[in-house]
Amino acid sequence: MADAGRVAAAVALGECPIPAASDCVQLVHGAGGEASRRLIDSLFARELGDPLLVTDRDAATFEMPSGPGQIALTTDSFVVHPLEFPGGDIGCLAVYGTVNDLAVSGARPLYLSIGFILEEGLSLATLARVVGSVGWAARACGVHVVTGDTKVVERGKGDGVYINTAGVGWLEPGRACGPSQVQPGDVLLVSGDVGRHGLAILALREGLGFETRIESDCGSVVRAVEALWERGIRPRCMRDPTRGGVVTAVVEIARSAGVEIELESLGVPVRADVRAACDVLGLDPLEMACEGRVVLWVAEAHADAALACLRELDPSAARVGRVRARAEGRGRATLRTEIGTTRWLDLPSGIATPRIC
Amino acid sequence: MRDRFHDPERVRQLAARIGRRMTRGWRIMEVCGGQTHAIVRYGIDELIPAELELIHGPGCPVCVTPIELIDRACELACTPGVRVCSFGDMLRVPGSSGDLHSARARGGRVQIVYSPLDALAVARAQPDTQIVFFAVGFETTAPATALSVARARAEGLRNFSLLVAHVRVPPALEALLDAPEAQVDGFLAAGHVCSVMGLDEYAPLCERYHVPIVATGFTPVDLLEGLLACVDQLEVGRAEVVNQYARAVASSGNRSALELIRQVFQVEDRCWRGLGSIRSSGLALRAEFAEFDAEHRFALGVPQPLPASRCWSARVLRGEVKPTACPEFGRACQPLHPLGAPMVSDEGACAAYYRYRAPGAVEASAVDG
Numbered sequence: 001m002a003d004a005g006r007v008a009a010a011v012a013l014g015e016c017p018i019p020a021a022s023d024c025v026q027l028v029h030g031a032g033g034e035a036s037r038r039l040i041d042s043l044f045a046r047e048l049g050d051p052l053l054v055t056d057r058d059a060a061t062f063e064m065p066s067g068p069g070q071i072a073l074t075t076d077s078f079v080v081h082p083l084e085f086p087g088g089d090i091g092c093l094a095v096y097g098t099v100n101d102l103a104v105s106g107a108r109p110l111y112l113s114i115g116f117i118l119e120e121g122l123s124l125a126t127l128a129r130v131v132g133s134v135g136w137a138a139r140a141c142g143v144h145v146v147t148g149d150t151k152v153v154e155r156g157k158g159d160g161v162y163i164n165t166a167g168v169g170w171l172e173p174g175r176a177c178g179p180s181q182v183q184p185g186d187v188l189l190v191s192g193d194v195g196r197h198g199l200a201i202l203a204l205r206e207g208l209g210f211e212t213r214i215e216s217d218c219g220s221v222v223r224a225v226e227a228l229w230e231r232g233i234r235p236r237c238m239r240d241p242t243r244g245g246v247v248t249a250v251v252e253i254a255r256s257a258g259v260e261i262e263l264e265s266l267g268v269p270v271r272a273d274v275r276a277a278c279d280v281l282g283l284d285p286l287e288m289a290c291e292g293r294v295v296l297w298v299a300e301a302h303a304d305a306a307l308a309c310l311r312e313l314d315p316s317a318a319r320v321g322r323v324r325a326r327a328e329g330r331g332r333a334t335l336r337t338e339i340g341t342t343r344w345l346d347l348p349s350g351i352a353t354p355r356i357c
Numbered sequence: 358m359r360d361r362f363h364d365p366e367r368v369r370q371l372a373a374r375i376g377r378r379m380t381r382g383w384r385i386m387e388v389c390g391g392q393t394h395a396i397v398r399y400g401i402d403e404l405i406p407a408e409l410e411l412i413h414g415p416g417c418p419v420c421v422t423p424i425e426l427i428d429r430a431c432e433l434a435c436t437p438g439v440r441v442c443s444f445g446d447m448l449r450v451p452g453s454s455g456d457l458h459s460a461r462a463r464g465g466r467v468q469i470v471y472s473p474l475d476a477l478a479v480a481r482a483q484p485d486t487q488i489v490f491f492a493v494g495f496e497t498t499a500p501a502t503a504l505s506v507a508r509a510r511a512e513g514l515r516n517f518s519l520l521v522a523h524v525r526v527p528p529a530l531e532a533l534l535d536a537p538e539a540q541v542d543g544f545l546a547a548g549h550v551c552s553v554m555g556l557d558e559y560a561p562l563c564e565r566y567h568v569p570i571v572a573t574g575f576t577p578v579d580l581l582e583g584l585l586a587c588v589d590q591l592e593v594g595r596a597e598v599v600n601q602y603a604r605a606v607a608s609s610g611n612r613s614a615l616e617l618i619r620q621v622f623q624v625e626d627r628c629w630r631g632l633g634s635i636r637s638s639g640l641a642l643r644a645e646f647a648e649f650d651a652e653h654r655f656a657l658g659v660p661q662p663l664p665a666s667r668c669w670s671a672r673v674l675r676g677e678v679k680p681t682a683c684p685e686f687g688r689a690c691q692p693l694h695p696l697g698a699p700m701v702s703d704e705g706a707c708a709a710y711y712r713y714r715a716p717g718a719v720e721a722s723a724v725d726g
Contacts, residue, residue, distance in 0.1 A: 266358075338358070
């Protein structure tokens, strides 16, 4: 870990003694001295288990693929509460979030940096699980964690763990995709059932006791996207439907691309338990966050092959809509409802709050 | 097909039957915000004949909560040692100087709960904090509130109290029918309210005002069946209580819930936001539960005078105009910066229109209106 919290608490703490054996994070862990070093070596380096991780220099260096192409860079911060939830935790989420952003841009994810802001008092066992989860998720995505940073804030000034990740990827010529390439007649696909992550977090955070445990869908979309490229299927545009869910992804692309996109309500895969819970809470599963799904726009000619490819990885992948000719004025999205009527889609107005009756 | 209550074929058949049945135009009010939400979300008003006008009733409980009570909740949240627990959609409803979200941002303690019993659990877990539950809702949520206060008394909890804003549906319908501008021919009563209260309260209204009232559910098939039952009666001049939502509503209601309400609450006059004071339309804690009334427990300030508003929410809540007719709809008034309460909650008529209607319709209707 380069620059391992050298500044944070050093001034404030002065000659704070090194804790002999602690089971929780202390301010001294961020002070850059012996305690920081021990934490890096015994916990971060061990749990991440990445041979390219730099722990003794201020900057990581790494090779990029040769040949024509562009570097893709993205960053994201993660403040999810609770830290651990059914189907994942903040550690794997911090990897998947950034890796998926690279993948849906058409880039092959390669390297990650990771920065931790830890709250004094956080259990080291929890931290080890979270960091282990980062290492596991990075290996699953085929990316290296090459550099990192740790700061510690006083108890009450954080929420256990905050994580920032930045990701570097390689964009080969011909793989760039985005809203400007979306064309009338294109088909909309989704790589799996939607709405689970948002509902899983809400259910846990608010103590909603459902009969069945709803697991987050958090995961990497790299395999799905790479499988498409390998078969010569070229998505015109991809989006990971995180905050605001599928609705937000579709509305934003429709507006950027200046086209009309029709989403087919009955086509969108939503698990029965997710739909039932959303019905009870007055929420729309199409507006709930996913953390391991990709919405893709592909040419009609590629739609069947693309869907077959996605279904090999997740049988719930589905065809969910299509692009229509450019409407007058700005682009817009519509939903064909379960009863066959059509209504406009707009961006969700704020935080999803369950209705009371 | 999702299920039989969303069956596109059945929906089409019902809409066609309504069309065949009608010999003239009718105005039917759906009382509950959940019904308004479903009607607009599924585009049900576009399936039925144009001559059948749906009027959106005042049935969004957070929307009709008076500004003074929201101000009190904000004041309590900012009082040292007090934590206000509230349903989530109440947090965005504006008081005279901000909502509970902004009270929280200023350092107030506000916690979202899904049931008054959750607030009770918070009180048990935090014995040194005064927990105030902002008790909002129609008769649907009143039994759980009653249960929470009954338990608090049984357990001797001294740090739990209620800011009560419960309202009753039938007196509001009566007030609407009494208004000189009343043009409602029939009602779809709120299915969930009826599942608690039963249907007995509605027969006198049918008789006195000669309007049919149909207890109706919330799915597309429910709503169309409710409308058909209303139109059937209107066309032959009948005015009776009909139970479309029999799978959830017993005509005598839920006896144990009714008993809980009776033990804990008494009927009193209540101010509705946008509608003014309505006789016998509120529920207040009985004298023997006065110690659990936050307004008794805390020395609350005198309500601030209210600023003038350009918003037409009062006319919308009375069913006089569609949300899109308001000159501020979609302009100064949007879900992210609402002027009136019906734009705040997803159940509010204005929010439902904003979310599910064509952006182009905003301008056109505003000009027409």
